[in-house]
Amino acid sequence: MNSSTSLVSEMIGQDDQASAVVFASFNIIESFSVGGVAFVIMAGGLTDHVGPLRFTMAWVPVICALLAYIISYFRFRNITA
Numbered sequence: 001m002n003s004s005t006s007l008v009s010e011m012i013g014q015d016d017q018a019s020a021v022v023f024a025s026f027n028i029i030e031s032f033s034v035g036g037v038a039f040v041i042m043a044g045g046l047t048d049h050v051g052p053l054r055f056t057m058a059w060v061p062v063i064c065a066l067l068a069y070i071i072s073y074f075r076f077r078n079i080t081a
Contacts, residue, residue: 012019037060046052 012022041047041053041056046056
């Protein structure tokens with residue numbers, strides 16, 4: 001959550017009008033994605049056995065971190081220092 005919030009903040013810059021819309025959209029997307037993961041865990045019966053739950057809890061953050069890195073790489077690759 002903290003990484004993605006700072007990523008969004010860097011993408012917006014100092015534009016105050018856009019920041020309200022972007023942060024509201026981010027909040028909605030984040031809420032639905034967390035709810036979606038919780039739904040998949042509960043509906044798939046992943047809480048019945050330790051193995052699948054451990055796999056899900058270990059790899060979902062890793063996948064999200066890699067996706068955030070890839071998105072930020074493509075976003076900032078043309079910006080010179």
